[in-house]
Amino acid sequence: MAKTMTVEQATEGSTVVLTPKGEIDMAHSPSLQKTIASVQAEKPPKLVLDLSAVPYMDSSGIATLVEALQTSMRNKSKLVLCNLSPRVRSAFEISRLIQMFSIAESRDAALKA
Amino acid sequence: MAKTMTVEQATEGSTVVLTPKGEIDMAHSPSLQKTIASVQAEKPPKLVLDLSAVPYMDSSGIATLVEALQTSMRNKSKLVLCNLSPRVRSAFEISRLIQMFSIAESRDAALKA
Amino acid sequence: MSRDPDISIRIFSAPEFLRPVRVMVDALASQCGFDDHSCGLISLAMDEALANVMRHGYKGQRDGRIWISAWTHESPDSLEVVIEDLGVSVDPRTIRGRDLEDVRPGGLGVHFIRHTMDECSWEQRPGGGMRLRMLKMVPAAAPEPPR
């Protein structure tokens, strides 16, 4: 079986940027969750999730991000999402969780946020 | 039922440019064929088919283009295709009909061809 | 509803089949006349409904069967989907979206389904398992102006 979702990791100063690639549904959110948790275990002051390569996300993906947000609040660190595709944005909007998150238009804006 | 394939028509000097939008399979090639035939009935010296908005084409679509090519040869007029997407190009390549056609990289190049 | 479905699908309760089914439903919705935004919501609702069957109906077992039937109706245009399973059968009244004020992971799926579809109802199948019926109408197009 192929990996149809992968996560790229980069570091910009003290900020970690994760770029998941692929559709995030129940088949793939556990692996995203694991990657985010292992990054958050290192307690970086800021984590950016660049969603530019995520055309689709279901409630299991959103749940993963909510969990990441809760961890970052506990750690007093920042979590910023950027580059939401139209379909991902609309799922977030319907969930009404969009206000909970800090969302930037671009990766640069997310790094500055 | 929705029209999931439409064809835009434009005129540049004496050249007619047709831009089909949508996937061209057996459900949609008859309507493309009809549009092309009605344009060719007017015998324009040159017809450009801009395929930039055609992500997919099956053998019925290719058959439609072969027919258009035969008509243009009979009419001693030009037929130029441009902006083939990777999947459309590979269908053409496997059909080995790609050498039959005059293919341009861009619409501008097609207009000049 | 009495006529045979336009498309019937049978899959196993394994998450890797979520994407093949939702892209098919997306294409079918687009055929029906839904715009891209609605197609996205419909395939999301589909995905959530199937994920619930896998998670709650079959408790994560990968070898349960799930049957999907889809009808495209005309005048008025709509898409109807029925999902059936042989998993754990629950009182339909217990199937409800969570309170959105309660920020925690999970509990969003049913909310997405209800938000998207015009009709959705769960029932216990006489032979065991659950049956979910969902319907969404294509919004009437703006009337064409007279020429």
Place this chain on the structure above:
Amino acid sequence: MSRDPDISIRIFSAPEFLRPVRVMVDALASQCGFDDHSCGLISLAMDEALANVMRHGYKGQRDGRIWISAWTHESPDSLEVVIEDLGVSVDPRTIRGRDLEDVRPGGLGVHFIRHTMDECSWEQRPGGGMRLRMLKMVPAAAPEPPR
């Protein structure tokens, strides 16, 4: 092949169902490990095979039934698809791609199928209609270099 298909689909012989089926097969092929180029060829082969059943098996009638079964196999990874119908049944030896030198519209479908799939064979179904079995292997990945 004896195990139940991972996905079974039933459609009617109407061209508007070509796209929903081919996007599903595209997603399934990608799941199997095929690259985007191969997924494109596999869904093209699928589309051509179904279009042939609609055109030649059911002579353009829109209410014929077509059954599609798909298996994703592991080690070695491959995708297997079987298409069955109850249309006109023909001698499989008459099903062949046309001579590519003969430039005319039509006759390309079988050529696309044979070019794309590693195995493809038509047979007459005992109960009437045709059965087409297609198989494509995922190319072995280049071995990882030792670190």
